Amino acid sequence: MESRKKASGSLTLFPFLFVLALASFAADPGPEVQMLLNRRCVGCHGGPTPAAGLPLDRRPGSPVVIAGDSAASRLIQRVTAETGRMPPTGSPLSVAEIARLRAWIDAGAVWPEGRLPTPLPNNEPADPALVEALAQPGEAALIARRSRRMARVPKPAGPGNIDAYIRARSPRGRVAVLCDDSAFVRRVHLDLIGVIPTLAEAREFVNDTTTGKRERLIDRLLARSDDYAAHWRPFWEDALASVAFNSLGGIPTNGDFREWISRNFRANRPYDMMVAELLDPAMPGHPARTVEFGDRTRVISFIRNDSQPAALMSAANVGQVFLGIRLKCATCHDHMEDAAWPQSRFLAFAGLFGGRDMEQIRCERSMQRTIPASFPFPLSGAPNTVPVDARERAHYAATLLTDPANPRFAQTIANRLWKRYLGLGLYEPADDFREDRQAVNPELLEWLAYDLMEHGFDLKHTIRRILNSHTYQAAYDPKLADGFDPAKPGAPRYFLSPSLRRLTAEQFLDSARVAVSQRFDPLLRVYNDESSSALSRSLGRPAIRNEVSTARPADVAVVQALELLNGNDLHHLIYSGDWLEGIAKKLDDGAKIEALYWAVLNRPPRVDELALGVRGLGELARAGATALQRDILWMDDAIPESARPITKKEFRPWEWIEDPGSHGKAHRHDGDGEHGFELADPPLRIDPGDTLYAEVWLDPRKPPAEIGLTLSDGARTYEVTWNGGRLPTAGVWSRLEATAEQLGAAARAFNSARFRQTGGVAHWDRLGLRKKRLDPLAAPLADFAWALINSPEFNYVR
């Protein structure tokens, strides 16, 4: 291993290392020669129909390569010829490249089988398990195939235990120290359900003295299916480039996968079945929609093949997300960095998803060649014949891709799970697998993947394995934490300490809300919210998804810091925490600080932190209370100044009347329907904790059956309705109220309001907003809570 790496990286030291290289070639030539041939030859001499019938993506025979005699080998003769030189265009092979080929041939031309994959066609007969699965799509067939095919997968020899694998590669046999219970309870909550525990939950866990509590906590959190699925949703929405609509100004999107993701993760569906369903139209439950675009019909789904570029992009997305390979680069030319992927290999893959064989267009020039589709990974027992029909072809691709004997599939998800919980993968970058680069702990990765498959691709099983390991539960130590340097991708990682992971936008906002309210309300979780705000965007939650992505940016920037410092969204979230008001009144300063640390950071304050906190609270209290926020009266005797009445067909005109019971004038509505105004400027801003109010009088002779309010920001509407027992008493002026949470409208700015009713006569008067006010007594606590929420410890999982 060591000597080969030297040889590959130092052509300039070639004479010195020639002997070394020669020796190592004889023993194990490794993939360099294959890569060289890939880079320089396989563009034409590859795929199912190679030029001149000579494939160079597998071992060439005599007389092209005559083992032991490079001078007589036609390969050498052609690459050194004066006329009829190979390659026929572009630069000739370099002196060093030719010398390597010569050396390889003279040393016996050993072809390292199984190192660099030899793509299909296979020479072995097709496995009946696969043949039947291909003939009979569906879930039952997939499960049957999986267990039959597992027999073909060699069980890795080894300890079968995460910590043992880690220990085996740990320098000087070092073992990590376990993290304390505070760190643990916070870490697993964030990792499994995406939000911190409440103060009570954290304290209870830390004070629990029974054995096995960590394992039980993991099980309890995994059993919370809705919350577990909620935390996975943003990850998979990013990975599938999910958007809530079919087109962006005429550009078809990939489609909306939110429901599909939630459903599958709530049910803990086996991973191979999920992926098969996503890629295979033959699976029931395959998420796709047919939409008319003018005169064309398009299928909106993760795989789009309505044009060659769309098909190529889809294939590249499949490769990146499910096989961890960055294939985008090979769409237009041979991959510049990864010689295992000449363009022809990628186009063969793309043909499976494109529904038809792909035309080879290199750097925007047609090569006048179509590349027959084929599965470009070695897969023992796979049938060679690629179906012609697009639907069957997709089924063929999905079946082979999710097969247990395809190591890339299970290893990619195993690696992603490892990275999700430890901060860095066993293989990095997690989306750029290279044949000539190993994982830092290949035995562990291989076993994790096998173990996942052996347990029916049950993700929770592997998550349980990882989270119960000593390795995961290690204490964070900045001196021991691994890093990743793209310039040194092969550098070892020991996982003696987890790496700090930045909270996602969703984790941060959901956790901040729990911290100051001490309530966990699943309906208020950010992942539910389609809209986007300056705050959520600055924290990394994408407003729109045009590209697949498997990692959120961990960027820190002034734009973001300004939002955290002064932005209204976060300010209102923190400064309306009613739990803060509760403890402000009941506790002394020391107890307040202790409560805050438990609530925000899930741990007790240390002595110096307590002292700082008490001192800080005192200074803040002396600095004066918050100016109370006023009521905002949006309209009274006329619609807001810049607004105008809604005059669209279904809307009734405004009818103003004098009404002594109102504060002057009222607007009257008789019968079904609604009236309203729009385009108010400035808009009315509603923040969490605010209460919308409206004054109404129902005519006792003819009361409506139902009344309601609708607010709009110009694109979306938010409604609240009163009917039945919730209708106010007729004949008296009443005040209706709806909280921001009831409206579902937290932190939005509205420029339109509509008054609805079903039958009857109603008079409406004032419409306004009662801003959530924090008791001045609680202001210093809110300030301190802000400081802790914006401290580094809150913003990283450690």
Add this chain to the structure above:
Amino acid sequence: MHRRHFLTTLGTGAALAGAATAPRATADSVIWIWLPGGVAQTDTWDPKVYTPYRAGMRGSELLGTCESIRTAADGVRIGAGLENIAKVMDKGCILRSLTSQAKFGAVHLKAQHYMNTGYLFPAGVRAPGIGAVVGRTLGRRDRNIPAYIYIGRDIDTSDEEKQFIGEYIGPGFYGLEHAPFMIPNPGGGLATLAAAAGMSRERLELRQRILLSASALQKGVKDSWQAAHWLRNMEEARAMMDSPVKAAFDYRSQEPPETLRAYEAAIGPEQVRDKTYYYGHRFGHGLLLARRLVERGARFVQVEYQYGPFKGFDMHEHGRDRMVEMKRQIDSPIARLIRDLDERGLLKRTLVVIATEFGRTIASSRAAGREADGFAENHTGEDLTIDTESMYGFHGHFSSSSAMLFFGGGFREGMAYGRTADHHPMTSVENPVQVTDAHATIYRALGIPPGTNYVTEGRPFYVTKDGKGAPVQGLLN
């Protein structure tokens, strides 16, 4: 990937790879005036002949819905309604032959993406807007003023198109650090530079101090580079609140009324056909704010006349009337900006660009969305009969040629570059310039080589398409 590791592998040298020596800059700042919708060049910057409405006229006969007027630049005429800009035309040049091989059909967003990033969507990576490119490559001019500022666009909307627009006016793969500071309404300033309502200065200070001291006691993480980086940003944000940037926003009290009026639209809300697309003085005041920011050291300020599908410049009916309205919105503010910059001696080193995503041509059918072939690029207008006034105008998308204007920053003055055909389709017939080359010319003026690139996903992504943008010498001094 760790940011600091990213920096060590990239280094500052790698960014300017592609040229042995960076060209000498003639401009330090840019004000990019973005007028989306597809401005009809025939009624503005590239007039042909005024052909008044006549019921039953053929589309091919419609060559202009307004007269053209002389400008301060000899031999250069522009559309009537732009009298103020005409008076400063001797300070700038008009590129009339900006062309693109890509045909966008009905898709504005693709064309807007192309004009702002130099790449066709989808580009394989999230392509950064030109403002992010300039901001990242040249950095801040004044350390207190963000390098990339964007004025005039609503941000907190739930409209999908507007969310997508955020993608290509944004930093793309460059990351949050190079994102624009968004100022939707110049009157409102940069909201997050002011403390939240109810937060007194004293409390803000105390709170910030508590943040720093409490963080310093967090034994678990305080020694990590992430914590150091995090706190540095929080401190920078706090410092920015007291910086000169804020003073720039206070134009209402600092500028004389005559100036404020000059930067206002010459048309009121009751005079526009579509009252839902009226933004008052947002655009004009945005230009005034841009000038004030440049005076204080801004690097790149983009001012948009907010895009609305089928609104404003995006005209598919009533083209003549629309153009009258829109010209009254932009004429005085733009002219005053040029004049003010010139008088302050800033025009020499400040490049002002006026851009749109494509031009307009004669429609191919009676109404938008009913074109048989989806777009109007090649139409002569022979088979279109204009029999109502609502059809009288340039209602077809035209990417074959459009106009871009340049003032200051080392660009030539008082001339028009390139020519388009005098009859439909009015393609570029002399000196066509590709979008990537127009970008390369702008970068040249700023001292940025066209091969400048940043690495993403293991490969370089160039600021001009594939690094091959060629600056057009005929536009530069």
